[in-house]
Amino acid sequence: xxxxxxxxxxxxxxxxxxxxxxxxxTASLVRGGRIRGLLIYGAILAGYALxxxxxxxxxxxxxxxxxxxxxxxxxxxxxxxxxxxLVVGVTFRSSVLGYFTSCLGAALTILSLSIPSWDAVRRxxxxxxxxxxxxxxxxxIFSYGVFGLLxxxxxxxxxxxxxxxxxxxxxxxxFLPSILDLDHIEVRLLGTGALLLTLALLFGxxxxxxxxxxxxxxxxxxxxxxxxxxxxAFALRVSGRLISKRFAWTCLAxxxxxxxxxxxxxxxxxxxAPAAEHRVTx
Amino acid sequence: MTEPCLFVIGATHHNAPVExxxxxxxxSESALRGQLASVQGLREIAILNTCNRVEFxxxxxxxxxxxxxxAVYCARQQFEVGQFEKIRIRLTGVDAALHLFEVASGIxxxxxxxxxxxxxxxEAYAAAQAxxxxxxVLNRLFQKAFQAAKHxxxxxxxxxxxxxxxxxxxxxxxxxxxxxxxxxVLVLGTGEIGEGTAKAFKSRGADDLAVAGxxxxxxxxxxxGLGAGTVKFEELDSHLASYDIIVCSTxxxxxxxxxxxxxxxxxxxxxxxxxxxxxALPRDVEAxxxxxxxxxxxxxxxxxxxxxxxxxxxxxxxVRCRELLSQRAAGLWEHVQRYLATGPDGDxxxxxxxxxxxxxxPRTEA
Numbered sequence: 001x002x003x004x005x006x007x008x009x010x011x012x013x014x015x016x017x018x019x020x021x022x023x024x025x026t027a028s029l030v031r032g033g034r035i036r037g038l039l040i041y042g043a044i045l046a047g048y049a050l051x052x053x054x055x056x057x058x059x060x061x062x063x064x065x066x067x068x069x070x071x072x073x074x075x076x077x078x079x080x081x082x083x084x085x086l087v088v089g090v091t092f093r094s095s096v097l098g099y100f101t102s103c104l105g106a107a108l109t110i111l112s113l114s115i116p117s118w119d120a121v122r123r124x125x126x127x128x129x130x131x132x133x134x135x136x137x138x139x140x141i142f143s144y145g146v147f148g149l150l151x152x153x154x155x156x157x158x159x160x161x162x163x164x165x166x167x168x169x170x171x172x173x174x175f176l177p178s179i180l181d182l183d184h185i186e187v188r189l190l191g192t193g194a195l196l197l198t199l200a201l202l203f204g205x206x207x208x209x210x211x212x213x214x215x216x217x218x219x220x221x222x223x224x225x226x227x228x229x230x231x232x233a234f235a236l237r238v239s240g241r242l243i244s245k246r247f248a249w250t251c252l253a254x255x256x257x258x259x260x261x262x263x264x265x266x267x268x269x270x271x272x273a274p275a276a277e278h279r280v281t282x
Numbered sequence: 283m284t285e286p287c288l289f290v291i292g293a294t295h296h297n298a299p300v301e302x303x304x305x306x307x308x309x310s311e312s313a314l315r316g317q318l319a320s321v322q323g324l325r326e327i328a329i330l331n332t333c334n335r336v337e338f339x340x341x342x343x344x345x346x347x348x349x350x351x352x353a354v355y356c357a358r359q360q361f362e363v364g365q366f367e368k369i370r371i372r373l374t375g376v377d378a379a380l381h382l383f384e385v386a387s388g389i390x391x392x393x394x395x396x397x398x399x400x401x402x403x404x405e406a407y408a409a410a411q412a413x414x415x416x417x418x419v420l421n422r423l424f425q426k427a428f429q430a431a432k433h434x435x436x437x438x439x440x441x442x443x444x445x446x447x448x449x450x451x452x453x454x455x456x457x458x459x460x461x462x463x464x465x466x467v468l469v470l471g472t473g474e475i476g477e478g479t480a481k482a483f484k485s486r487g488a489d490d491l492a493v494a495g496x497x498x499x500x501x502x503x504x505x506x507g508l509g510a511g512t513v514k515f516e517e518l519d520s521h522l523a524s525y526d527i528i529v530c531s532t533x534x535x536x537x538x539x540x541x542x543x544x545x546x547x548x549x550x551x552x553x554x555x556x557x558x559x560x561x562a563l564p565r566d567v568e569a570x571x572x573x574x575x576x577x578x579x580x581x582x583x584x585x586x587x588x589x590x591x592x593x594x595x596x597x598x599x600x601v602r603c604r605e606l607l608s609q610r611a612a613g614l615w616e617h618v619q620r621y622l623a624t625g626p627d628g629d630x631x632x633x634x635x636x637x638x639x640x641x642x643x644p645r646t647e648a
Contacts, residue, residue, distance in 0.1 A: 160457070164457060164458065165572075165578070167580065167588070169453075169457060169588055169591075170588075170591045176457075177460065178457055178459055178460035180458060180460055180554075180555060181460045237553075240552040240553045241552075243553045243575065243576060244553075244575050244576050
């Protein structure tokens with residue numbers, strides 16, 4: 001039965017589980033009760049497993065990392081953010097972070113699935129059989145996933161900051177982690193994302209230096225700008241010149257910039273082929 | 283009525299003000315237990331004696347035993363029976379079981395949800411058990427009460443939030459710093475409030491404390507009791523940057539912590555938040571300090587509002603707790619009722635039948 005499911009159907013199922021996490025958390029918040037962290041974590045884990053299968057089916061058919069169009073890039077970004085949450089998010093001991101992660105997972109996957117034009121065509125042979133380019137692309141998109149989790153943490157930081165300054169500590173604000181913990185997580189995530197993107201650009205630059213004409217100006221500018229914002233923000237934060245709310249807003253802006261840059265990244269790749277749905281056993 | 287019964291009788295903070303509770307406090311539980319051993323038909327007894335309540339949980343051959351307990355107790359305390367009956371609680375059967383469940387859970391406490399009462403009930407039970415005055419019914423009742431108390435504390439928000447100003451301040455600090463193990467705390471002022479707050483911080487893991495006061499001898503004395511260091515009051519401004527939490531409770535007529543000094547301190551530690559807890563009246567910290575980045579300033583009114591909202595939130599949880607406890611009490615009561623109806627008469631130990639040492643003094647129920 002499951003063998004008949006296409007990659008998109010698996011990904012719809014994954015989006016469904018992320019939405020379950022989102023609904024569970026929202027229901028708890030509306031009722032004013034505790035967020036059931038374990039249930040949400042279970043929903044995210046189930047969604048992640050299904051998304052892993054869906055992307056695996058797509059990747060096997062594509063013969064590499066599925067990053068051939070905007071749909072795949074959004075899916076991969078969501079998957080990266082959730083990978084990181086599942087691996088390190090547990091140590092944050094924050095059910096609210098789980099809730100926000102399920103929000104991000106649901107938003108990115110449903111958005112990408114709901115826009116058919118994003119998956120109407122996909123670039124084939126985007127890595128040209130070069131594993132370094134594939135590593136470059138996957139590291140870059142993974143770093144965007146890290147920036148996604150960073151954006152969630154920054155949102156939590158802003159909520160916590162608001163609650164402390166406005167002296168409203170009850171209700172669902174009481175489930176937020178401490179502001180210092182959130183700040184530390186932000187710094188680590190930004191550092192990790194910046195490092196991954198630096199490595200991605202390093203690998204990419206080797207290829208680019210050999211064939212400068214094949215990389216679009218827009219893509220180059222967009223990715224270097226995202227990298228510059230991440231690196232400068234990290235340096236300013238470490239030196240204590242960009243802190244607290246301003247730092248959190250910068251992190252949110254960074255993720256927004258990363259998402260916006262995806263268009264330029266996707267446009268610069270060739271050639272284009274119609275996308276097809278793939279099954280577990282073709 | 284001649285059927286055996288489970289009962290509780292006593293007086294609590296609900297109806298007995300502190301001056302009455304002073305008269306009702308039992309000075310020697312073991313001596314009282316010895317007196318109660320002579321009560322006809324009393325099979326089991328346990329005494330819960332805290333600053334906020336004196337309660338007798340017992341099993342009698344009939345309700346007459348309950349009246350006898352009351353008479354012995356009032357005679358011992360030289361308290362008029364008629365006056366006692368006006369303020370007492372007197373419950374039997376499942377209501378008595380439910381009452382113990384609620385007491386152990388903290389939902390009958392003056393500060394709803396406080397945890398100290400759980401330990402006090404355990405101590406009361408241990409003392410009764412050691413004296414041999416408990417039997418099958420009370421043993422089961424208390425064990426189930428402990429289970430029920432743990433259950434509601436785990437599964438409801440009854441214990442979340444804290445009511446005393448010191449505890450609210452500490453909870454507030456955890457919202458900023460998470461663990462307090464690495465937080466440096468400076469207590470400004472050597473009065474009871476500052477000292478109490480410092481103790482609350484220490485009890486929650488803050489080890490790096492310092493005390494500053496205008497009288498260095500007094501500051502040294504307070505610091506000694508806390509295992510803390512001292513800071514010279516006149517050097518305060520230069521030390522501000524070294525601390526994460528500053529508790530202010532001096533009796534100074536004007537502000538002693540200026541916004542300009544805090545601003546200068548924050549330049550030396552821009553990324554680390556500073557929590558200022560101003561418990562003084564008039565206030566010790568200039569209000570404009572709240573506008574500084576990464577500075578969080580809370581005064582007495584702010585803390586009182588948080589305490590009030592915490593209390594309101596806990597009281598909303600009482601309804602949930604009562605439902606959970608009622609279900610458990612009903613389950614227990616089925617079992618106890620069967621035992622009381624069919625169990626052998628007189629097989630339980632007599633109150634006071636085992637030797638016991640002096641009873642502990644009344645315990646403070648927060």
